[in-house]
Amino acid sequence: MLLLTISFIWLNATGQKHTFKTIKSIITDINDDGKTDTIILSSSLQGHASYNRISVSISGFPKKTFRAKDSWTEVDKEFLQKNKNSVASNWLFLKKNDKHAVILLFGELDGAGYRGEFSIINIENNNINMVLDATNDPDVEIPTGITDLDNDGRLEFIYTEYRQCVQTATNLQVCSYSPFYVYTIAGICRLNKPLMKAYNQKNYVFAGYEYSENILIYDPKDGRRPRVWHGKLASQ
Numbered sequence: 503m504l505l506l507t508i509s510f511i512w513l514n515a516t517g518q519k520h521t522f523k524t525i526k527s528i529i530t531d532i533n534d535d536g537k538t539d540t541i542i543l544s545s546s547l548q549g550h551a552s553y554n555r556i557s558v559s560i561s562g563f564p565k566k567t568f569r570a571k572d573s574w575t576e577v578d579k580e581f582l583q584k585n586k587n588s589v590a591s592n593w594l595f596l597k598k599n600d601k602h603a604v605i606l607l608f609g610e611l612d613g614a615g616y617r618g619e620f621s622i623i624n625i626e627n628n629n630i631n632m633v634l635d636a637t638n639d640p641d642v643e644i645p646t647g648i649t650d651l652d653n654d655g656r657l658e659f660i661y662t663e664y665r666q667c668v669q670t671a672t673n674l675q676v677c678s679y680s681p682f683y684v685y686t687i688a689g690i691c692r693l694n695k696p697l698m699k700a701y702n703q704k705n706y707v708f709a710g711y712e713y714s715e716n717i718l719i720y721d722p723k724d725g726r727r728p729r730v731w732h733g734k735l736a737s738q
Contacts, residue, residue, distance in 0.1 A: 525553045537561035566630040572618040574607040600655035602626035634691035671734040679717035
């Protein structure tokens with residue numbers, strides 16, 4: 503009787519562990535070879551707002567499957583407004599370039615702005631690899647773009663963090679320094695400091711490679727460039 507009970511518990515537990523339901527099947531040509539490829543998103547989680555497994559199949563090559571540390575959900579609406587998705591689905595973001603294709607997987611944001619997970623899959627020479635799977639480091643709070651910044655056929659992923667803002671003595675709003683981080687996507691996803699510096703100098707202001715509440719930035723919002731604020735705050 504004890505053996506039967508143990509067997510029932512084991513079967514029940516393993517059945518729950520490996521029961522996945524398909525959330526979305528995406529048919530597309532990932533590597534532009536004229537053949538259809540398949541991406542299947544599935545979930546063993548409760549509800550229908552997230553998923554925790556992705557399978558990518560390139561025609562003629564082995565399928566690769568990845569599990570989330572936490573879960574993935576729909577792509578941020580703000581990201582889709584500025585970046586064109588190569589597939590007709592908001593459950594993931596696909597971008598193709600000369601050297602590779604890249605899939606971005608978005609985790610959920612909590613009320614404090616922390617994202618449960620953010621993942622990047624790189625597909626290059628028909629090899630499929632997860633090159634970033636972050637829950638804490640880096641904490642991808644606000645993804646802003648994916649593009650080839652230096653025109654070398656390889657994509658860069660760009661994101662920033664939420665800024666803490668205060669009023670100046672003259673009623674202007676200044677915010678903590680939160681640079682745009684630039685990661686080049688290859689066999690590994692690595693911070694590209696030269697491109698990061700150049701991107702911030704062109705689009706924001708460069709005052710270092712890390713977020714800082716001790717550096718305040720004034721953004722005029724009238725076409726003029728943001729700049730480091732050295733004036734007094736309202737509380738001073």
